Amino acid sequence: MQLMVETRNLRKTYSRPDGSTIEAVKGVDLEIRQGEIFSLLGPNGAGKTTTISMISGLVTPTEGDATIGGFSITTQSMQAKRLMGFVPQEIALYPELSARQNLAFFGRMYGLGGKALSRRVYELLEFVDLADRQKDRIDTFSGGMKRRVNLAAGLLNSPPLIYMDEPTVGIDPQSRRRILDTVKLLRDEQGMTVLYTTHLMEEAEELSDRVGIMDHGEIIAMGTQAELTQQVGEEDRLEFTIGAQEIAEDLVERVQHQTAGVTRILSNPPEQISDDSSESTPARLIIFAKRGRTALPQIIQTLDAADVDIQSVAVREPDLEAVFLALTGRALRD
Ligand SMILES: Nc1ncnc2c1ncn2[C@@H]1O[C@H](COP(=O)(O)OP(=O)(O)O)[C@@H](O)[C@H]1O
Ligand SMILES: [Mg+2]
Structure with missing residues (x-):
């Protein structure tokens, strides 16, 4: 089985303004196989975003390395980055531009242009079910719709691998449903590899071929859901x-x-909810x-x-x- 992402002893230590340090990620070894949906499941603060930021080249590891399709993210980052799309947690869209204009802008950054770009933008807007809103300004979109445009942006350059960092947090149920279905379609119809982070067990259960459970900066268990639940008898x-x-x-x-x-x-x-209440x-x-x-x-x-x-x-x-x-x-x- 070919590995799409492999990390070895990945670590990140952040310094705080007061001079203290925090070990956000403490030696993570991940193996994500080609064509699978892999979920990183863990509570807030577990180190999911820091991990995904390191393996996308946004944050430099304090120690360790990751390879993407065999390319090192630290020493061959150009080749590694070409293989990935990234859907970050925070929305990075231009509010005064339309959905289509936003995607066209990002597409040109990937070197796309002309008819091929228009076609790709339309195809992706259809894919995330926003084709009918393509000419509307982003600032008229709901949070969930913005997330779906974000997702489309991550897919523009047709990468074989996509990272999605808690893409359903704080959005409406309909957009959430759409995103979960889209993730499965990416694997099933396009053979893509997906790394999906969540703190919601239900999402990890619905989506994942394999799951890494993360807590306090460490992967504390990794495997298929059957393998993991067998551990608890x-x-x-x-x-x-x-x-x-x-x-x-x-x-x-x-x-x-x-x-x-x-x-x-x-x-x-x-x-106790508060001291002066018996509630x-x-x-x-x-x-x-x-x-x-x-x-x-x-x-x-x-x-x-x-x-x-x-x-x-x-x-x-x-x-x-x-x-x-x-x-x-x-x-x-x-
Ligand atoms: N830039 C930063 N500077 C200092 N501490 C950080 C920074 N980013 C994250 N942390 C800390 O690292 C830990 C892991 O955070 P994060 O990777 O965001 O976890 P998760 O995505 O699982 O919620 C947390 O304790 C968080 O406060
Ligand atoms: Mg996070």
Whole structure:
């Protein structure tokens, strides 16, 4: 299997104005195969953007290197960059120009021109479902529409590889749907390689052939979804939302010992919203259990007997959230 992107011991240490340093990326080894959708999944601050910025040549690594189609991003950046399109998180469009004018402008920077450029611009606007708005100024577009123009811009020079950095954050559901479908089309119809970053497990699950789970600057797990969920075994996850109350330590122990199959319990205490209010957010209790549905009645009985106010229960089969929980003890969605 041919590798499209390979990183070796990629590191980035940033200096802060106060003289302290932060290791944003701590020795990342990635292998992204030709023709796959690879997701980097991790919470805010995990180091996803820093990683993608290094392998696109925008940020110089403190240590390590990456090759794109065999070309080093540090010593052969011209050849490497020619193979990639990049859809950054922030929108870089001219608000007073139309969608078509923006794309034509970027296209000329890639050396495109004439009929070929007009054709490519129209084709891409159709692809992101904006052909009917092509003559409208960008400043009349919604956030989601701007993201789709951004995506079209990343595809202008028909690269075999595209990076997309959290392209669905803060946009409307319709644009989000369009972008996710587009990502799959790029792979399925054009054989493109896609590196997609997200903090949303659902997106990684829907899109990815393989996933790298990132936390605190490190890849803590990498593989297909099946390979990753196998790591956490056969356990289901029972997620309880409970009324604002402390879960006593001895109750946790009782649940653990009275129910067959329960392996581990995570409980987060309710957080006070503010000091002068008795209002507080509901707490969560996450119980890992083999054959979760079978274990559920006994667990509910034990919680009921302790007067725990159960507001909702969800039974989840092993998924990427479970992998993150198992590896970090934290929930991805926090
Ligand atoms: N230019 C910068 N200067 C200093 N610190 C930075 C800079 N960019 C990112 N960081 C820090 O590096 C860490 C990783 O950030 P980032 O790569 O943006 O993560 P993510 O994209 O996963 O949210 C964070 O702690 C962030 O505050
Ligand atoms: Mg980011």
